[in-house]
Amino acid sequence: MVSHREVRLHSRLKKPSVRREELVAFALDALARLGLEGEVGIKLCSARTMALFNRRFRGKKGSTDVLSFPDGAPGPEGWPYLGDILIAGPVAQAAAEEAGLPVGVEMKRLVLHGILHLAGFDHETDGGAMLRKERSLRKEWGIP
Numbered sequence: 001m002v003s004h005r006e007v008r009l010h011s012r013l014k015k016p017s018v019r020r021e022e023l024v025a026f027a028l029d030a031l032a033r034l035g036l037e038g039e040v041g042i043k044l045c046s047a048r049t050m051a052l053f054n055r056r057f058r059g060k061k062g063s064t065d066v067l068s069f070p071d072g073a074p075g076p077e078g079w080p081y082l083g084d085i086l087i088a089g090p091v092a093q094a095a096a097e098e099a100g101l102p103v104g105v106e107m108k109r110l111v112l113h114g115i116l117h118l119a120g121f122d123h124e125t126d127g128g129a130m131l132r133k134e135r136s137l138r139k140e141w142g143i144p
Contacts, residue, residue, distance in 0.1 A: 004038065004079045005031045011044035016093040016103040018044070026108050026141075030115045031082075033137060038080035040118065042087065042111065050088035065091045066110040068117035085114030101144065108143055 007027040009020050027040060045053075047063040054060050054067065071083040087110050096106035112134060121130035138144070 003032075004077075005036070006039040006079075007031070007042060008039070009042045009044070011089070013044050013046065013089045016089050016096075016107075018089075018104055018107050022104060023107055023111060027111050027115065030112050030137070033140070034115065034119050036082060036115070036119055038082040039075055040082050040115065041084040042114070043084065044087050044089045047088050047090045050086065050091065053086055063088050063091050065095060066114050068114040070118050070120070082115075083118045085111065085118070087111070087114070099144075105143060108141070109138065112137060112143075 005028050007024045009024050009027075011018070011020075023042070027042065031037075031040065050065075050067070051061075051063040054062065054064050057067065057069075058064075065088055067086045069084045069086070071081045073081055075081045087107065092106045092110055093103050096103040099106070116130050116134055121133060123130040
């Protein structure tokens with residue numbers, strides 16, 4: 001069987017500056033390591049946009065770093081559209097600076113977190129399964 005993994009990254013943000021190809025390659029590797037087939041959309045947005053989505057979809061005030069929107073419906077070519085990941089660029093940049101990490105590393109952490117949600121993990125209800133999987137994968141990549 002032929003596998004199909006596709007990641008589409010969209011951003012109009014000038015900051016933080018991220019290497020798109022590196023982030024897409026990372027997301028594709030994460031999908032492969034999790035055995036997921038299909039397509040994922042990643043959008044880097046402003047903190048203001050994230051706050052609007054956080055309020056609308058989670059009922060929470062203020063911005064957050066990452067939100068995931070699982071889908072699963074078949075796309076036009078028959079492969080599942082796994083869903084969308086929304087990342088607040090300025091929030092990621094602030095977190096990276098606070099942790100003393102390059103912003104690209106923080107972005108990878110957030111992409112992985114989002115993909116795990118698209119894979120069906122939920123850290124609020126799974127008794128730590130998502131956290132263990134996330135830590136294990138980060139260790140494989142050498143991501144703190």
